[in-house]
Amino acid sequence: MKRLIVSVMLITMFSISFAPYVSAEEEKDKSNVEITPNAMSAISIDASSGKILYEKNAHKRLPPASITKIMSMLLIMEAIDKGKLKLDEMVRTSEYAASMGGSQIFLEQGEEMSVEDLLKGVAMASGNDATVALAEKVAGSEELFVEMMNNKVKQLKLENTRFANTNGLPAPDHYSTAYDIAIMSKELLKYENITNYTGKYEDYLRKDEKKPFWLVNTNKLVRFYPGVDGLKTGYTSEAKFCLSATAKKDDFRVISVVLGEPNTKTRNAEVSKLFDYAFSQFESYAIYDKGDVMDSITVDKASPKTLSLVADQPYRVVIKKGTPSDEIKHALELDEIQLPLQVGQRIGKLVVTMDDEILHEFDIESSIHMKRASWWELFKRSLTKMVTL
Known part of the structure; x- marks a missing residue:
């Protein structure tokens, strides 16, 4: 009996001593997998302070697809705020802007549309043509606007972002991270009226024509998750399904970003889980x-x-x-x-x-x-x- 007891004790000690060590970082990653198991990268931050509430591979460089348009919208809102651009100002569509493929509002060469309607086309329908038309209006050309985008990246001290175009179509050396996108989103939300566009579920363009163009927001969470009022979806075969979303509950606004999701259903479900986690675990405290x-x-x-x-x-x-x-x-x-x-x-x-x-x-x-x-x-x-x- 004594020999049996000693043998059991030795086996137990041996098992414990060779059990795999789990670091605090690994434990953190384990909890991340429970919330966003399918995302290649994810983050949630407080929109006021920028405090990170959750992260998974948040600094991994990935193609951002149409989430690129968050930076485009940020520069457009800055131009409006500085008086360089007016919402009721008309923009004439160039041949180049009209030639954009992918998501679009089907602008024709020479067609004129107001800045506000083009902004709706960018925010809700992810229009590549609308984005380029606005970029050309602000900077004179898409190339010069892209230069402005990358200068803004440096100003915000985002070390893992580089833009090659205004809309997120696949291009060499066009990348960002969940963290950088969250910071861009935070900056964009300083222009409070941006959610008048990103938070709408549906609207119309060309309202005075026989067949108005129906806009339906590509971000379905603005309809199906309480408090969501933006910001931007993205998809390419390379980037997969991406989303930077923001939701507000009382005085607490959260930004959640996921990159590289396998489909829209999973993308929306995991962003919803990020919001559920943030609002259940944290609260916002006002200093001023x-x-x-x-x-x-x-x-x-x-x-x-x-x-x-x-x-x-x-x-x-x-x-x-x-x-x-x-x-x-x-x-x-x-x-x-x-x-x-x-x-x-x-x-x-x-x-x-x-x-x-x-x-x-x-x-x-x-x-x-x-x-x-x-x-x-x-x-x-x-x-x-x-x-x-």
Whole structure:
């Protein structure tokens, strides 16, 4: 009996000592497989802070197909925001734009369509012809627009993305990653009215003609998953089925990206699971809402003298559900102001912490231009100061 007990103990010890070691990273990958087993790459992020909620091969370079149009739409929205392009402005279709294959809204050479209708064609129908027509309107040619796209990639510090065209048709050296696409999507969502187009399930083009062109959104989740209002699908035989989607629940907006799915049904199911996971495990905590005054800076020798720090966007962080809010702290860390100060120039950061660990850092930018006050302004200020003493 003693020999039997000793033998069993030795066998058990031997089995344990040679059991395969499972690292924390492998355990993480195991959980990823449970959510997106079919995607070649996937990620979910908080749309406000960019915090990663889930990832699987998120930095793997893959062909993005028509998700490329997220960057195209970002540059188009920037042009509209800067007044370089107007929604009611008419765009004339070139021979080249009309020649695009794949998904299209069947533009004819010489046909004119408004920027807004073309944007619908890009966002809802994934029109390659509409994308090129808008690109030519913004930059003069698709080649110059692609150069703008790649410059924006550098500006956003996306290290694994390169574009060769505006629409995602197969091309050498045209690639991106789930992470990079999520960041592009985050930037695009700063233009809040983009969801007026990406979030529609159906609409019409050429409404005044005998046969209006019926648009149906290629992203079926805008109809079948509560809170989804964008962003963009993609498919080529090389890239397979891709999707960058966004959903909002209360004040919590999530972006989920999958690349390389085998079919639309699986793609939609796995993106839905990513949203289910994010909304069940996390919540958004507001530090400042858009328009809140965070602080003000007085610069004695500047004109104007005072700079109000107003939140230009909601500053929110994501926390695990059930986290006590009193554990979350925040502080403004401002740089020394150097004149002249330009609009959009970084002047500091908002640091959010919990238990002395940094949750997120938001860059704070100037909302106004400040220059050196003239000697006359400084003289008047000194007189005013003397009078009030």
